[in-house]
Structures are given as C-alpha cells and as structure tokens.
Amino acid sequence: MTRTLGDHGAGATDVDRNVIEVEGLRRTYSGGFQAVNEISFAVGEGELFALLGTNGAGKTSTVEMLEGLARPSGGTVRVLGHDPYTDRAEVRPRTGVMLQEGGFPSDLTVKETVRMWAGCTSGARPTGEALGLVGMGKRADVRVKQLSGGEKRRLDLALALLGRPEVLFLDEPTTGLDAEGRRDTWDLVRELRDGGTTVLLTTHYLEEAEGLADRLAIMHGGRIVVSGTPSEVTATRPARIRFRLPTGVEPGQLPLTLMAAADGRQIEIRTQHLQRDLAELLRWAEEFGVHLDKLDARSASLEEAFLDIAAQRTGATAPGAGTNTGGAFAA
Numbered sequence: 001m002t003r004t005l006g007d008h009g010a011g012a013t014d015v016d017r018n019v020i021e022v023e024g025l026r027r028t029y030s031g032g033f034q035a036v037n038e039i040s041f042a043v044g045e046g047e048l049f050a051l052l053g054t055n056g057a058g059k060t061s062t063v064e065m066l067e068g069l070a071r072p073s074g075g076t077v078r079v080l081g082h083d084p085y086t087d088r089a090e091v092r093p094r095t096g097v098m099l100q101e102g103g104f105p106s107d108l109t110v111k112e113t114v115r116m117w118a119g120c121t122s123g124a125r126p127t128g129e130a131l132g133l134v135g136m137g138k139r140a141d142v143r144v145k146q147l148s149g150g151e152k153r154r155l156d157l158a159l160a161l162l163g164r165p166e167v168l169f170l171d172e173p174t175t176g177l178d179a180e181g182r183r184d185t186w187d188l189v190r191e192l193r194d195g196g197t198t199v200l201l202t203t204h205y206l207e208e209a210e211g212l213a214d215r216l217a218i219m220h221g222g223r224i225v226v227s228g229t230p231s232e233v234t235a236t237r238p239a240r241i242r243f244r245l246p247t248g249v250e251p252g253q254l255p256l257t258l259m260a261a262a263d264g265r266q267i268e269i270r271t272q273h274l275q276r277d278l279a280e281l282l283r284w285a286e287e288f289g290v291h292l293d294k295l296d297a298r299s300a301s302l303e304e305a306f307l308d309i310a311a312q313r314t315g316a317t318a319p320g321a322g323t324n325t326g327g328a329f330a331a
C-alpha cells in the first residue's frame with residue numbers, strides 16, 4: 001500500500017483534549033425501546049477508542065448519534081466541541097465515516113465512485129492516493145458491483161479517508177476482509193492514529209480491539225458494562241493455569257490453597273493472582289519431584305473477558321467460566 005497520510009501532528013496524542021464527549025446519552029426507538037441507555041465516555045485527541053458489544057448491544061445506535069446521523073433522545077454528544085446533529089455543517093467536513101453498508105451506485109467504477117465522492121469533499125485527496133492507501137489502486141477501473149465484499153469494505157474506507165478527517169468513525173471496518181486485508185487495515189488505522197487522527201471503532205473481532213485500541217468500552221443491553229485500557233479490562237477476569245495431572249497424583253494432592261477444576265486428568269486453575277499461584281504450584285511440583293506436563297499459564301484474553309461479561313449478563317455460563325473454591329476436586 002502507498003502511504004501518504006494526513007498529518008494532524010504526528011504523535012500528537014493529547015488525551016487531555018477530548019475530541020468526542022458523550023454524557024448520559026440515550027436513544028429510544030418508536031414503541032419506547034431504549035437501545036442506548038445513559039452512556040458516558042470521552043475520547044481524547046489522537047486516541048483510538050473501540051466500542052464492543054454483543055449483537056444488539058447498541059453500538060450502531062450510539063455511533064449514528066456521534067456521526068450526527070441521528071438525534072439523541074437524551075443526554076449530550078460533542079464532537080470537536082460541537083453537537084454533530086445540529087452543527088452538522090461544522091462537524092461533517094472534519095470527520096470521516098465508514099458505515100456498515102456503503103450503498104454506492106454499483107454501475108460506477110471504483111475510480112468514478114471516488115471522484116464523485118471527492119466532488120462533495122473539500123480538500124479531498126487525489127483519487128490514486130485514496131485508493132493506494134487501502135490497496136485498491138489496481139482495481140480502479142472495476143465496477144463496484146464486481147467487487148468482492150472485502151474490496152467494498154476497502155472502498156468504504158478510502159471514501160472515509162478522502163477528506164483527511166480529524167475524527168474517523170469506523171463501523172466494523174474489517175468485516176468480510178481476509179486475514180491479509182485485515183492486517184493491512186490494522187496497519188493503516190494505526191498509522192492514521194499515530195498521525196494524530198482520533199478513531200472510534202466498532203468491531204466484533206476482539207483481537208482487533210485488543211491489538212488496536214488505546215481504550216475500549218464493552219456495551220450490553222444499551223449500557224456500558226466495563227471500560228478501560230485492554231489490560232485494565234482483562235485484569236478484571238481471572239488468569240488460567242493448565243496442566244496434565246501427573247500419573248500417580250490425585251487432584252486432592254494439589255496445593256490446597258489453589259482453586260482448581262479437573263476434567264479427567266486435565267487440570268485448570270483460575271486465579272486473580274497468577275504469579276503467586278503459579279509460584280506455589282511450581283514449588284509444590286519441585287518439592288514432590290513432579291513433572292507438570294503441558295503446563296500453560298496465561299492472563300485472560302479480551303475474548304474471555306467479553307464472554308464472561310456476556311454470560312453473566314444473560315445468566316448463562318461462559319465456557320470454562322466456572323471457578324471452584326475450597327481446594328482441588330475431581331470432576
């Protein structure tokens with residue numbers, strides 16, 4: 001991909017200056033259904049903020065209000081210091097929006113589509129530059145209806161970047177992209193952020209949020225359930241230690257202060273104190289001359305945190321979410 005990114009002050013992250021401010025935001029659909037229920041968050045200049053959630057959590061309903069496409073039912077939104085709905089003329093030229101469905105005329109070529117869009121965008125990048133950014137330079141003369149789903153997403157992104165936006169809204173930007181396309185898009189988004197662009201991203205790919213986001217919020221049922229840096233969010237969930245129970249050892253012989261679950265001879269310990277409990281386990285193994293086969297110890301991933309949160313809220317049990325107390329036991 002050719003890289004000629006707009007520069008809003010390279011490395012000029014200024015999280016003290018909020019570019020997006022949301023306070024007590026609500027969105028109620030006809031019939032009284034509350035899709036967004038009193039949410040509040042702020043995104044600093046040059047920050048990448050990810051909004052995650054289960055299906056129907058209210059992400060798109062929220063983002064549409066930030067983009068100025070829908071009027072809030074309550075609360076306030078400020079983007080670059082303005083109300084994006086009532087001050088649309090002020091906010092729109094400084095923001096780039098990548099919707100879930102671009103909906104371009106499908107008979108136009110890629111190049112014609114970009115030119116048409118550029119006609120409505122002040123200070124637009126040259127067409128070749130915009131297409132080069134998203135790796136679509138070679139597809140310029142192809143008709144939109146002949147593009148694959150992933151190529152359409154790239155075109156959506158090129159259009160969102162046309163006006164060198166200060167704020168970029170990306171609604172599920174990598175849905176339909178193959179692994180390479182996804183990685184290219186992540187690189188591009190990182191470069192834009194490093195160049196000072198403020199990015200608000202929604203995604204269903206948790207590794208995408210974990211890898212890209214400076215901070216994130218997980219929504220469920222219209223509310224923000226948890227927010228923070230990816231490590232702050234995962235730190236709220238227990239880490240895991242796994243190993244095969246050595247031959248000749250029974251689960252009841254494991255160190256009693258550890259909370260463990262056994263599935264046959266596979267042992268899993270879930271702990272908020274990974275270092276302390278791992279050290280205790282290793283001391284015990286050393287003392288009794290036991291080899292812990294397939295030993296694996298790691299912090300919770302964002303995906304595990306997400307599944308735990310979703311399961312708690314629906315009253316279900318996330319796979320492997322059970323934590324047993326009172327020492328080791330056999331299943």
Ligand SMILES: Nc1ncnc2c1ncn2[C@@H]1O[C@H](COP(=O)(O)OP(=O)(O)OP(=O)(O)O)[C@@H](O)[C@H]1O
Binds near residue numbers: 054
């Ligand atoms: N126009 C509408 N009228 C009534 N209800 C709506 C409307 N649009 C969305 N909803 C409902 O509002 C809730 C939130 O929808 P929204 O699309 O914002 O969720 P989401 O988090 O973006 O979901 P997904 O991850 O599935 O895209 C859902 O229950 C949805 O059915």
